Amino acid sequence: MKYVFAQNRRQFLLGVGGASLALPILPSLLRVPKAEAQALAAQKYFAYMELPHGAVVQTEAFPADSMATEMKSYAGFTVRRGALPSTPTNGEVQLSGMLRAPSTLLTPGLLAKMNVIRGVDITHYPGHGSGQSLGNFGDVTGGVAADGGPGPSSPTIDQVMAWAPSFYGNTTVAERVIVVGDISWANSNPAAHTGAIQRVSQSAPTNVALFDKLFGSQTQTGSGSAPPPPNTLLVDKVVANYQRLISSGKLSSVDQKRIDDHLQRVFELQKKLSQPTQSFGMIPPRPGMTTVDSSSDGYDVDPAAQVANINLWTDIAAAAFSVGASRIFTANLTETFSDYVGDWHDLAHSSEADRTAQYVKANQTFFSGVFAEFARKLDAISMGDGTTLLDASLISWAHESGSNSHYGTGLPLITFGSARGALKTGQYLDFRNLNKQLPKTATREASWHGLAWHQWLGTALQAVGVPKTEYTGLSGGSAYPDFRPADLNDLLAGDMDARYPGTETPYTDAVYAAAGEVLPWMG
Numbered sequence: 001m002k003y004v005f006a007q008n009r010r011q012f013l014l015g016v017g018g019a020s021l022a023l024p025i026l027p028s029l030l031r032v033p034k035a036e037a038q039a040l041a042a043q044k045y046f047a048y049m050e051l052p053h054g055a056v057v058q059t060e061a062f063p064a065d066s067m068a069t070e071m072k073s074y075a076g077f078t079v080r081r082g083a084l085p086s087t088p089t090n091g092e093v094q095l096s097g098m099l100r101a102p103s104t105l106l107t108p109g110l111l112a113k114m115n116v117i118r119g120v121d122i123t124h125y126p127g128h129g130s131g132q133s134l135g136n137f138g139d140v141t142g143g144v145a146a147d148g149g150p151g152p153s154s155p156t157i158d159q160v161m162a163w164a165p166s167f168y169g170n171t172t173v174a175e176r177v178i179v180v181g182d183i184s185w186a187n188s189n190p191a192a193h194t195g196a197i198q199r200v201s202q203s204a205p206t207n208v209a210l211f212d213k214l215f216g217s218q219t220q221t222g223s224g225s226a227p228p229p230p231n232t233l234l235v236d237k238v239v240a241n242y243q244r245l246i247s248s249g250k251l252s253s254v255d256q257k258r259i260d261d262h263l264q265r266v267f268e269l270q271k272k273l274s275q276p277t278q279s280f281g282m283i284p285p286r287p288g289m290t291t292v293d294s295s296s297d298g299y300d301v302d303p304a305a306q307v308a309n310i311n312l313w314t315d316i317a318a319a320a321f322s323v324g325a326s327r328i329f330t331a332n333l334t335e336t337f338s339d340y341v342g343d344w345h346d347l348a349h350s351s352e353a354d355r356t357a358q359y360v361k362a363n364q365t366f367f368s369g370v371f372a373e374f375a376r377k378l379d380a381i382s383m384g385d386g387t388t389l390l391d392a393s394l395i396s397w398a399h400e401s402g403s404n405s406h407y408g409t410g411l412p413l414i415t416f417g418s419a420r421g422a423l424k425t426g427q428y429l430d431f432r433n434l435n436k437q438l439p440k441t442a443t444r445e446a447s448w449h450g451l452a453w454h455q456w457l458g459t460a461l462q463a464v465g466v467p468k469t470e471y472t473g474l475s476g477g478s479a480y481p482d483f484r485p486a487d488l489n490d491l492l493a494g495d496m497d498a499r500y501p502g503t504e505t506p507y508t509d510a511v512y513a514a515a516g517e518v519l520p521w522m523g
Contacts, residue, residue: 045378079431088103117414429520
């Protein structure tokens with residue numbers, strides 16, 4: 001997509017040394033407003049955040065079964081759905097033990113843009129490997145892609161989107177995908193879709209470095225104990241141009257509000273970055289260094305600090321989305337969001353009684369403090385046409401594995417946003433096949449298999465406007481990736497407790513045949 005500008009600096013206020021501060025698209029200043037408004041209306045945004053392990057007991061992760069009252073036959077069994085309730089109790093909306101937040105945050109409007117999805121499974125034994133939930137089944141234990149693992153290596157869907165001709169087109173962006181952590185994989189030549197599948201490096205080591213990368217350097221690195229004074233704010237450098245713009249008389253009232261709202265968000269973000277704060281008795285050596293190093297004393301058992309830390313990343317993601325510096329954000333978070341003193345991995349493999357309270361509390365802290373808060377941030381940004389940035393987005397959250405660590409069943413999938421109406425929202429969707437139950441054991445809770453995770457990946461790609469012709473789907477369809485794992489009974493042959501009685505496969509031909517469709521009730 002290429003924009004036509006009446007005057008260049010009507011759209012971009014130039015800073016010092018070639019840095020530029022991008023403003024929201026202002027339709028009233030475009031020479032061809034109708035065509036450009038149509039092009040802008042096609043832009044969509046995607047975000048995905050993942051927490052390690054899983055191991056959240058299903059009764060605490062999902063709404064009550066009674067909430068899913070509508071039923072239909074799909075892929076050879078019965079699936080269910082229901083509307084998400086919005087009535088608060090004692091000032092709080094509680095969908096489950098994990099999905100709980102103040103009613104001032106989880107408002108009826110925000111709930112109407114949310115989906116809780118149950119019964120979409122990683123259909124093989126995933127072990128460890130964060131990239132699997134985004135489509136690289138070759139990201140196996142130890143983070144080494146190997147075709148001999150659960151599946152062949154494939155680009156993760158964030159990278160499929162980023163390099164699909166239909167997503168960015170000719171638009172210039174500062175960063176195709178904002179990557180936090182080690183979750184993203186792409187071809188060595190992603191533009192040509194050729195070469196080995198390799199891990200994509202994190203976009204920047206800190207929130208400040210990411211801000212500088214996207215919006216221009218604002219600070220200097222200081223090695224002494226006292227930080228140097230921050231450089232003049234970039235927005236201060238462009239005040240004169242900003243004043244000329246708003247006094248030109250050419251801005252519509254809607255665009256006037258958009259530019260004011262945007263600059264206010266940048267001011268707030270700049271203030272956060274330019275105020276040295278003391279964390280665990282230490283003042284960061286660089287001005288604005290408020291992203292806390294995970295090795296700092298106390299951070300790993302301070303959930304409030306972890307929430308504040310991750311929100312600094314999502315602040316920048318929201319700002320990047322709002323100005324088009326990037327339209328994709330993915331994060332693999334190693335934080336536990338817990339004050340538990342001990343090995344989080346070992347806790348994930350402990351009994352339900354030992355782990356449940358800690359895991360529910362940690363995931364509720366993340367949901368309320370980070371994920372729903374990110375949705376609120378996007379929902380507060382107007383697109384200038386009566387919709388919000390959240391309406392144009394699909395943001396999602398899942399775990400590395402399901403309700404039992406290393407198993408792909410019982411894996412909660414939580415989303416906000418309809419990707420400009422591509423998806424229906426406000427629903428609790430239960431896609432489990434209740435006729436296919438793995439029995440409860442001393443170390444594993446009972447679980448039910450459902451639809452294939454491939455179907456969710458294909459649904460997400462289609463929702464943001466990437467057609468199946470721009471990626472290789474399962475058996476030529478719209479599912480992703482183009483790989484059907486070995487039968488789960490074969491993969492778990494050494495774990496007899498994990499097998500179904502007899503030889504019945506947990507994921508039938510009908511399940512994979514349906515995987516190329518948009519998930520039921522979502523399209």
